[in-house]
Amino acid sequence: xxxxxxxxxxxxxxxxxxxxxxxxxxxxxxxxxxxxxxxxxxxxxxxxxxxxxxxxxxxxxxxxxxxxxxxxxxxxxxxxxxxxxxxxxxxxxxxxxxxxxxxxxxxxxxxxxxxxxxxxxxxxxxxxxxxxxxxxxxxxxxxxxxxxxxxxxxxxxxxxxxxxxxxxxxxxxxxxxxxxxxxxxxxxxxxxxxxxxxxxxxxxxxxxxxxxxxxxxxxxxxxxxxxxxxxxxxxxxxxxxxxxxxxxxxxxxxxxxxxxxxxxxxxxxxxxxxxxxxxxxxxxxxxxxxxxxxxxxxxxxxxxxxxxxxxxxxxxxxxxxxxxxxxxxxxxxxxxxxxxxxxxxxxxxxxxxxxxxxxxxxxxxxxxxxxxxxxxxxxxxxxxxxxxxxxxxxxxxxxxxxxxxxxxxxxxxxxxxxxxxxxxxxxxxxxxxxxxxxxxxxxxxxxxxxxxxxxxxxxxxxxxxxxxxxxxxxxxxxxxxxxxxxxxxxxxxxxxxxxxxxxxxxxxxxxxxxxxxxxxxxxxxxxxxxxxxxxxxxxxxxxxxxxxxxxxxxxxxxxxxxxxxxxxxxxxxxxxxxxxxxxxxxxxxxxxxxxxxxxxxxxxxxxxxxxxxxxxxxxxxxxxxxxxxxxxxxxxxxx
Numbered sequence: 001x002x003x004x005x006x007x008x009x010x011x012x013x014x015x016x017x018x019x020x021x022x023x024x025x026x027x028x029x030x031x032x033x034x035x036x037x038x039x040x041x042x043x044x045x046x047x048x049x050x051x052x053x054x055x056x057x058x059x060x061x062x063x064x065x066x067x068x069x070x071x072x073x074x075x076x077x078x079x080x081x082x083x084x085x086x087x088x089x090x091x092x093x094x095x096x097x098x099x100x101x102x103x104x105x106x107x108x109x110x111x112x113x114x115x116x117x118x119x120x121x122x123x124x125x126x127x128x129x130x131x132x133x134x135x136x137x138x139x140x141x142x143x144x145x146x147x148x149x150x151x152x153x154x155x156x157x158x159x160x161x162x163x164x165x166x167x168x169x170x171x172x173x174x175x176x177x178x179x180x181x182x183x184x185x186x187x188x189x190x191x192x193x194x195x196x197x198x199x200x201x202x203x204x205x206x207x208x209x210x211x212x213x214x215x216x217x218x219x220x221x222x223x224x225x226x227x228x229x230x231x232x233x234x235x236x237x238x239x240x241x242x243x244x245x246x247x248x249x250x251x252x253x254x255x256x257x258x259x260x261x262x263x264x265x266x267x268x269x270x271x272x273x274x275x276x277x278x279x280x281x282x283x284x285x286x287x288x289x290x291x292x293x294x295x296x297x298x299x300x301x302x303x304x305x306x307x308x309x310x311x312x313x314x315x316x317x318x319x320x321x322x323x324x325x326x327x328x329x330x331x332x333x334x335x336x337x338x339x340x341x342x343x344x345x346x347x348x349x350x351x352x353x354x355x356x357x358x359x360x361x362x363x364x365x366x367x368x369x370x371x372x373x374x375x376x377x378x379x380x381x382x383x384x385x386x387x388x389x390x391x392x393x394x395x396x397x398x399x400x401x402x403x404x405x406x407x408x409x410x411x412x413x414x415x416x417x418x419x420x421x422x423x424x425x426x427x428x429x430x431x432x433x434x435x436x437x438x439x440x441x442x443x444x445x446x447x448x449x450x451x452x453x454x455x456x457x458x459x460x461x462x463x464x465x466x467x468x469x470x471x472x473x474x475x476x477x478x479x480x481x482x483x484x485x486x487x488x489x490x491x492x493x494x495x496x497x498x499x500x501x502x503x504x505x506x507x508x509x510x511x512x513x514x515x516x517x518x519x520x521x522x523x524x525x526x527x528x529x530x531x532x533x534x535x536x537x538x539x540x541x542x543x544x545x546x547x548x549x550x551x552x553x554x555x556x557x558x559x560x561x562x563x564x565x566x567x568x569x570x571x572x573x574x575x576x577x578x579x580x581x582x583x584x585x586x587x588x589x590x591x592x593x594x595x596x597x598x599x600x601x602x603x604x605x606x607x608x609x610x611x612x613x614x615x616x617x618x619x620x621x622x623x624x625x626x627x628x629x630x631x632x633x634x635x636x637x638x639x
Contacts, residue, residue, distance in 0.1 A: 053417040053609075059337045060365040060611060063348030064626035068118045071621050072291045073637030075283070079300040080323045082308045084482070085511060086275060090253040090262055092232035093176060096185045097519060098512070107268040107281055107303070109230040112144055112169070115536065117628045122224040126150045126164065126265070126288065131223055140216040142223045144169070148210070152233045152263040153286040155271050161286060162235060164265050166212035171238055172231035173204045181246035185550050189226065189542050192217055193574045202226070221580050222537055233263050267298035279305045299637040310482055318361070321615060325631065328363070328611040329485065330415050336613060337363055343616050350620065358617040358639055364625035368607035370429060372422040373530035375405065375477075375493070376602045379554040379562070380522045387471040388525050392554075396455035398600035402441035403448035404496045407606050414488050415608060422604035425593040429628065431582070432538050432589040439597045439604075448500060465501035474503035476525040478517070481508035486528055489605070518553065528605075529553075538589050539577045545596075546570055554601045565599050 087104040088094055095102040110126045122129075127144040134140065146164055153161035177186040178201075191199050200217035207213060214227045240248045253262060259270040267287045272280035281303040287296040308314050311329055318326035319339070328336050341360030345351060377392035391397045407421040423439040426432055441447070456468035465473040477493060479486035490506040497504045504526075509517070517524045535541065543549035547558040547566045561567035569592060576588035596602070612631050614623060622635035 056333055056337055056416070056418070056611075057365055057609075058346060059342075060340075060363040061342055061344045061346060061348050061625075062365055063344065063624050064366070065118065065624035065629055065632050068116065070297065070635040072293055073297065073299045073619065073622065073635060075295055075299050075301065075637075077300050077638040079303045079636070081303070081305050081325060082314045082317065082323055083279065083305040084308065084311075084314075086307060087255060087273075088512070089255060090257060090259065090270065090273075091250065092230070092237075093182060093184060093249055098515065104270070104279065105262075106266070108262060108264040108266045108270060109232070110150070110265050111228055111230050113224050113228045115225075117536070129224060133219060135219070138218045140219045140223055142214045142216070142227050143207070143211065144213070144227075145211045147288060149288045150265055151286050151288075152235075152265050153284065154263050155260050155269040155282060158260065159263075162233070162263070163209075165209045166206050167209070168234045169229070169231055170204050170206055170212055171234040173229070175241060176232070176237065176249065177229075179246060182249060183246070185543050186229070188546075188548055188550070192220075192578075193570075194218065218578055219580065220578050221585065222539055222577070225537055225539060233265075236263070267296055268303060276307055278307060281305075297635050299635070311484075318613060318615075321361075324618065325612065325614045325633070327631075328613060330418065333416070333418075333611055336611070340613065341616060344620055356639065361613045361615045362620065364612045364614070364623075364631070366610045366612070366625050366627045366630075368420050368609055369627050370427045370535070370607075371530060372604045372607050373528060374602040374604045375401065375526065375528055376553050377401070377526045378522065378524050379601070381555070381562075382522050387467065387469070388475045391467060391473065391475075392526075394455045395599050396451045397457075398603070399441045400448040400451040400455070401497075402439065402600050402603045403444045403451065404493070404500065404502075405603055405605070406443050406492060406496050408443070409492055409496075410489055411606060413492065414485050415606075419606045419608040421606050425596050425604075426535055426538065426589075427607075430535050430538060432586060432593075434590055434593065437590060437593045437597065441600060445496075445499060452500070459501045463501055464503070472503070473501070474505070476505050476507045478507045478509050478514060478524045478527040480514060480528075481510055489528060519550065519556070522556075527553075538592070539573070542573075546573055565595055569595055 083100065083103065085100045087101045088098045089101050090105055091101070092105060092109065095105050112125060112127045113122050113129060114125045115121075116123050124147075127146045129145075130143045132141045132143065144166075146166060146169075150164040151161040152164060173190075176182050177184040178190055180187055191201050194200050194217065202217065203215045205213050205215060214223070216223060220226060237249055237252060240252045244251075255273065255275065259273050262270055264270075264284050265288075266284065267289070268281040268284055270279065271282045272278070283296065283298065283301050285296070287298065289296060291297045306317070306323070308317070314323065314326060315329070315332055317323045319336075339360075340363045341357070342362045343351060343354035343357055344362055377388075377398060379389070379392050381389070383389045411417060411419045411421070421442075423442065424433065424435075424437065426434075441451075452465065457465050457473065459465050467473060477490050479490050487506065487508065490504075494504045494506065514524075514527075514529075518527075518529075531541065531544065543551045544553065546552065547555075547561040547570050550556050552558065555562055558566070561570055572588050572592040572595075576585045576592065579585040579588070610627070612625050614620070614631075614633070617639060619637050619639045622632075622637070624632040626632075
């Protein structure tokens, strides 16, 4: 889904982010203090909340992408936007573990394939593909053929363009992702456990300069999902690796490098980076994806991303018309909707008399997001000497924390009712979503008390909860320091836990430090975080849900499953992903979801309705906004 930086809307398939679009609404504090307003019943409060939500929705535009149809636009103009934070590098390998870097390099690269959410089918992007299944031997091949007009080119033709070939993909798969020394997050996904207990690698083979094939050691249900990838130019990364190995690869294209030295096979070149100020992109005339007039459908001549430190600054810039789009935080909505000048009808129809209007902006709304933020607890044995480690490893404790998570209060105090609690593991758009498999550990202090008592915890006369060893139950809750609403959610958690004698201390942390804590130092206790993109497929997130994944949040990179339930999850995942037949796979995915909802290694919060604004100087014909794609503006052009 779209975050404030437009990179994630236009180009990036980012898999990790801090949920920073949660914020507090001032007038909802009246609802939060209902104990001082006995004349209002809970049903009356809910009705008032719904009324306010509906009023906002009715004054905005609902325009989901239902057809994937886009009119031919015209080239020209500058798209001004913001980026929250600085990139660590311009390096494709570094981008795997740094969301800002991933967003910065995304306009310069391309994926092999795309998934058409409207038609629910895969389609070729820079490569066409063919799947060959050998049922007799339980083998599968995916053959890709790169399109003939895809090149690595340089800004201003400073250097000769270089054709993108199968050698680029093979090098990246074998020598970057497939080299454990490089530390790629895709490394583990190249291996498949076999029925005999062994492990086999998905290999890649060159057929010719344009064609290559992935050989799967057994049949899988989603081979395109598993092989789809972007990659860097072999002729540059190989030279670095030959000279200095994996470390030289990681040091290639630092932020001190001249951006004009970066080749692009995507729609734009990065031409300028001024730290603390801005990034500048120029349109790539060599980009392969053309409209019927032979022009790249990425119509703006340039993209300018201003580096800003907080959402309030970005909102002010949008209101001043200095940036083109913005994803509103809840406390901004009433003002934003009041001051908007929508040029579309509420159901998203173009209004002919508004065709020439360029002042103001239009506000779009989308149904609840596919993804949800969550609360998780560190079970890494690196912290085994800490009291919290023993608590967090008890499922009853995690279940009790789920019972203390007051989602309705969070929704009322921070969302003006524009969200729904999340009680399922897969989102509804996932083929294996099962409405009968839902979380049983919902908000209930009575249930939390029973679970804590069963796990050996007791509240003493001083009002605090203690474990069986006499340790007072107190732990940290890490949140993104630049996100005001995470702080609001944390305070609600603090308050609810305090009622049971549990002391929770919020720790606002810089985003990059937070990433380092999750992936390197493991020195966090509990956290509010989220993974972006949703889960259209049950096999998405292999580096999160499987025990040896590098982002298996609560205890990553396990040499073998630390618990019986994680071993069972691994078994179900690896077995189900190899089953093509829906009816045969469904019981396995049902059990898979049920385990996570029973064990509570993560506790989902809610799915929020989102709102997006776009300046009216842009033609709205090709603009859509929904919970599957976020803001579709790849075909945007000036009026």
